[in-house]
Amino acid sequence: MAFYRQVGEVPPKRHTQFRRPDGGLYSEELVGEEGFSSDSALLYHRGIPSAIVDARPWELPDQTLTPNAPLVPRHLKLHDLFPGEEHKAVDAVTGRRLVLGNGDVRISYAVSSSPSPYYRNATGDECVYVERGAATVETTFGALEVGRGDYVVIPRTTTHRWVPTGPEPLRTYAIEANSHIAPPKRYLSKYGQFLEHAPYCERDLRAPVQPLLGEGTDVEVYVKHRGTGPGGLAGTVHVLPEHPFDVVGWDGHLYPYAFNIADYEPITGRVHQPPPVHQVFEGNNFVICNFVPRKVDYHPLAVPVPYYHSNVDSDEIMFYVDGDYEARKGSGIGKGSISVHPGGHSHGPQPGAVERSLGVEYFDELAVMVDTFRPLDLGEAGLAVDDGKYAWTWSGRGPSA
Numbered sequence: 445m446a447f448y449r450q451v452g453e454v455p456p457k458r459h460t461q462f463r464r465p466d467g468g469l470y471s472e473e474l475v476g477e478e479g480f481s482s483d484s485a486l487l488y489h490r491g492i493p494s495a496i497v498d499a500r501p502w503e504l505p506d507q508t509l510t511p512n513a514p515l516v517p518r519h520l521k522l523h524d525l526f527p528g529e530e531h532k533a534v535d536a537v538t539g540r541r542l543v544l545g546n547g548d549v550r551i552s553y554a555v556s557s558s559p560s561p562y563y564r565n566a567t568g569d570e571c572v573y574v575e576r577g578a579a580t581v582e583t584t585f586g587a588l589e590v591g592r593g594d595y596v597v598i599p600r601t602t603t604h605r606w607v608p609t610g611p612e613p614l615r616t617y618a619i620e621a622n623s624h625i626a627p628p629k630r631y632l633s634k635y636g637q638f639l640e641h642a643p644y645c646e647r648d649l650r651a652p653v654q655p656l657l658g659e660g661t662d663v664e665v666y667v668k669h670r671g672t673g674p675g676g677l678a679g680t681v682h683v684l685p686e687h688p689f690d691v692v693g694w695d696g697h698l699y700p701y702a703f704n705i706a707d708y709e710p711i712t713g714r715v716h717q718p719p720p721v722h723q724v725f726e727g728n729n730f731v732i733c734n735f736v737p738r739k740v741d742y743h744p745l746a747v748p749v750p751y752y753h754s755n756v757d758s759d760e761i762m763f764y765v766d767g768d769y770e771a772r773k774g775s776g777i778g779k780g781s782i783s784v785h786p787g788g789h790s791h792g793p794q795p796g797a798v799e800r801s802l803g804v805e806y807f808d809e810l811a812v813m814v815d816t817f818r819p820l821d822l823g824e825a826g827l828a829v830d831d832g833k834y835a836w837t838w839s840g841r842g843p844s845a
């Protein structure tokens with residue numbers, strides 16, 4: 445992250461002796477990106493962060509990817525995953541089911557009620573969108589209380605776990621990058637401060653405010669890392685002699701944080717604004733945007749729904765979270781749906797949607813969009829809940845049997 449925070453105790457000078465109450469030394473650890481040349485944090489551990497006593501393979505959930513072929517737009521019904529009481533035995537990490545993915549990003553979904561194991565993703569940053577439910581995200585940096593509408597951004601290798609709280613199951617939409625995830629550079633000054641035109645700023649970001657210390661020995665941490673399995677991934681369980689939550693203080697610019705979609709201030713105009721005004725974050729070869737409830741275009745002859753568009757460099761994945769997405773009416777898409785609009789197919793409003801939108805002043809819609817610059821393939825969960833009909837909704841006629 446772009447700005448400095450300090451939590452707990454840190455010594456006045458970095459890389460100097462910092463002693464525990466018993467006179468021993470804390471272990472200083474630098475967690476840094478891009479080989480000491482980008483953002484970092486300094487953490488002060490009671491124990492030795494390198495210490496492990498055992499390692500064994502972790503068989504990851506099915507990461508198989510199937511090409512979108514023949515190339516068609518698709519409607520994936522996420523709420524058909526995890527039926528009934530299945531969530532009770534599921535956690536938000538090992539229970540993730542792969543919906544879509546490519547070499548840059550993977551999108552998974554889970555409905556969970558069980559605490560996850562301790563976990564670190566060594567393949568890239570994660571941005572987990574909380575569709576419903578609430579959780580405490582416990583991390584080496586401290587805890588985050590998160591709930592409906594939160595994006596939870598967790599830097600690569602941050603040890604953490606998801607503990608669902610509250611009465612309803614936790615519904616999480618996990619966007620796992622093979623890179624870092626950050627606010628778009630155009631929102632930031634050359635020194636990293638959010639600029640006035642940005643739709644959110646530092647005050648909207650919530651980070652841990654105090655250390656979180658755990659007790660325990662022989663603690664398992666599930667590590668997802670680069671490997672030769674499907675998707676270029678592999679998993680390992682490390683057993684640590686002492687609890688990974690042993691950080692008494694940290695400071696720096698790299699830490700987990702949450703941002704709620706309700707704090708995104710939409711940018712509107714007299715005529716239709718293009719999707720970059722809806723952008724929240726960016727990663728390597730993909731962007732994350734959101735469509736939030738907003739006043740819409742106010743030119744007297746405005747057409748509030750989008751024009752047909754062919755994003756020649758992108759696949760576009762829209763996750764419809766709440767409200768009523770005007771442009772998709774008549775397509776069968778509703779809450780919990782994903783639309784896959786691949787590059788190579790021009791998409792836009794379903795028939796009748798343009799006319800219905802004329803004169804409308806407000807859209808009550810909430811959707812999270814991921815645009816990728818390389819094609820997305822389908823994961824096992826995406827294949828399982830493909831409605832098989834969406835491609836024909838603009839023409840009203842599919843292939844004859």
Ligand SMILES: [Fe+2]
Nearest residue numbers: 753760785791
């Ligand atoms: Fe689109």
